[in-house]
Amino acid sequence: MVSIIVAVAENGTIGDKNTLLWHIREDMIHFRTITSGHPVIMGRKTFESIGRPLPKRTNVIVTRGDNEFEGCKVAHSIEEAIAMFPAEEEVFIIGGAQIYEQALPLADKLYLTIVHHPYDGDTSFPALDMSEWSELSRQDFEHGEEFEYPFSFIDYERKK
Numbered sequence: 001m002v003s004i005i006v007a008v009a010e011n012g013t014i015g016d017k018n019t020l021l022w023h024i025r026e027d028m029i030h031f032r033t034i035t036s037g038h039p040v041i042m043g044r045k046t047f048e049s050i051g052r053p054l055p056k057r058t059n060v061i062v063t064r065g066d067n068e069f070e071g072c073k074v075a076h077s078i079e080e081a082i083a084m085f086p087a088e089e090e091v092f093i094i095g096g097a098q099i100y101e102q103a104l105p106l107a108d109k110l111y112l113t114i115v116h117h118p119y120d121g122d123t124s125f126p127a128l129d130m131s132e133w134s135e136l137s138r139q140d141f142e143h144g145e146e147f148e149y150p151f152s153f154i155d156y157e158r159k160k
């Protein structure tokens with residue numbers, strides 16, 4: 001099973017200059033809770049932005065190059081990355097924009113964090129056709145412990 005997990009601003013922005021635009025402690029914990037114990041697949045730029053393999057997860061870096069990344073597996077396409085794991089295993093696509101764009105048609109599930117505030121940035125999530133997705137659960141927050149804007153965790157599955 002292929003899942004996408006992303007935090008996206010209300011105007012679609014997900015990053016700028018190869019970094020994130022916000023720090024929401026609750027969202028970091030949400031991401032860690034959902035992905036721990038599962039494989040995570042990411043583009044080479046997102047890996048460089050994080051700077052280290054995420055612990056307690058098999059990290060797969062997608063690149064067209066022939067570099068190796070310490071503590072990580074390497075795949076040369078998204079399909080190759082997904083095929084490293086049994087179909088019943090939930091694998092998480094964790095970005096960035098190039099990888100989300102290509103993986104979206106392959107995804108069965110979406111874990112969206114929506115930040116209810118617009119951000120300027122150079123990287124956006126691809127447009128979603130919400131008629132293809134059913135909402136499974138939703139949690140709304142007026143703000144975080146140290147984050148001033150509202151945000152929501154919304155999980156979707158692809159309609160059969």
Ligand SMILES: NC(=O)c1ccc[n+]([C@@H]2O[C@H](COP(=O)([O-])OP(=O)(O)OC[C@H]3O[C@@H](n4cnc5c(N)ncnc54)[C@H](OP(=O)(O)O)[C@@H]3O)[C@@H](O)[C@H]2O)c1
Nearest residue numbers: 007015018019020043044045046063064095096097098099
């Ligand atoms: N808000 C969020 O939830 C979230 C999550 C993740 C990332 N981000 C943000 O997204 C931004 C990075 O996204 P990005 O789009 O610039 O980069 P990216 O998707 O992380 O990585 C792009 C790289 O992936 C490789 N790649 C892409 N398609 C491939 C394919 N079909 N086959 C093989 N390799 C392929 C290429 O690596 P090579 O150049 O090595 O060939 C390419 O340069 C950052 O700002 C980051 O902070 C946000």
